């Protein structure tokens with residue numbers, strides 16, 4: 423059963439992601455950074471509870487898959503908060519639902535707990551199956567609360583960048599965001615093309631896949647097809663850029679701060695659903711590292727690898743990954759489900 427409580431799922435996703443982001447900034451202010459473990463747990467749990475309650479109120483009847491609602495952490499507690507997390511929709515009900523919200527209440531939990539870091543995010547995505555059975559991510563929003571930004575899909579099919587508060591100087595977002603001040607509150611978001619002959623690839627700060635270094639070396643020597651207009655086999659100047667949070671890395675691609683995000687070796691649907699929805703709406707390439715589509719709302723939520731980039735770079739990166747021989751996920755095939763996925767923080 424589906425009861426629609428809102429006219430615009432895109433606006434709702436952005437509203438909830440941004441509100442959870444404000445809540446998380448408040449948790450940082452309230453707790454400080456002395457006890458990182460407690461800060462991470464409290465942030466995870468409070469954002470989860472906020473989003474679960476908001477979705478139950480605004481979209482009763484929709485299913486929800488949250489990182490923090492997994493049955494495996496049903497007994498998880500945070501210091502100072504002794505409630506168990508609200509559970510996700512049951513698996514069978516979720517798999518037969520036509521609308522499923524896939525949320526990561528705090529992506530980049532580790533960075534959230536480190537003072538001064540801005541690379542953490544809130545992810546809110548909507549997966550829908552239509553009457554003909556076709557499934558897709560239909561809406562998504564990624565809030566970057568410490569950067570004062572939300573990236574979201576919109577009803578007309580594109581994506582927009584929303585600045586939290588264009589008028590007010592914000593000490594947290596001062597720094598590199600100064601140049602953005604004075605821009606309109608909402609601007610269309612289109613993935614920028616890379617500079618010719620250059621590729622900045624975002625990787626995990628703490629778990630960069632081993633094969634990405636080899637990919638960089640391969641691309642620097644020669645490539646099967648040119649990047650950004652550079653002729654084939656000239657080689658590319660590759661820079662690996664460590665950033666925390668899948669949402670922050672994919673946002674960095676869409677904001678032109680890097681040119682690609684490559685990950686393998688473990689991740690879950692909630693880590694990529696919202697940023698992939700926004701990336702696709704912004705005209706980016708987003709796929710598994712073997713080029714197959716990202717699929718969501720499956721029984722097993724592991725989705726261990728991803729490539730996001732401008733379409734002009736996709737074949738070069740996919741070909742480069744393919745020639746490494748191990749597949750992107752560090753095993754015999756990029757599709758190998760890594761039974762050893764480490765549990766997120």
Ligand SMILES: Nc1ncnc2c1ncn2[C@@H]1O[C@H](COP(=O)(O)O)[C@@H](OP(=O)(O)O)[C@H]1O
Pocket residue numbers: 489526528529530531532625626627628629665666667668686687688689690693763764765766767
């Ligand atoms: N090998 C792995 N196994 C499981 N999850 C992983 C993973 N590598 C990264 N992730 C998850 O992907 C998100 C981004 O990671 P990173 O910052 O290292 O790129 C994090 O989500 P959370 O912060 O929500 O736990 C992290 O837990």
Ligand SMILES: [Mg+2]
Pocket residue numbers: 489526528529530668692693766
């Ligand atoms: Mg995550």
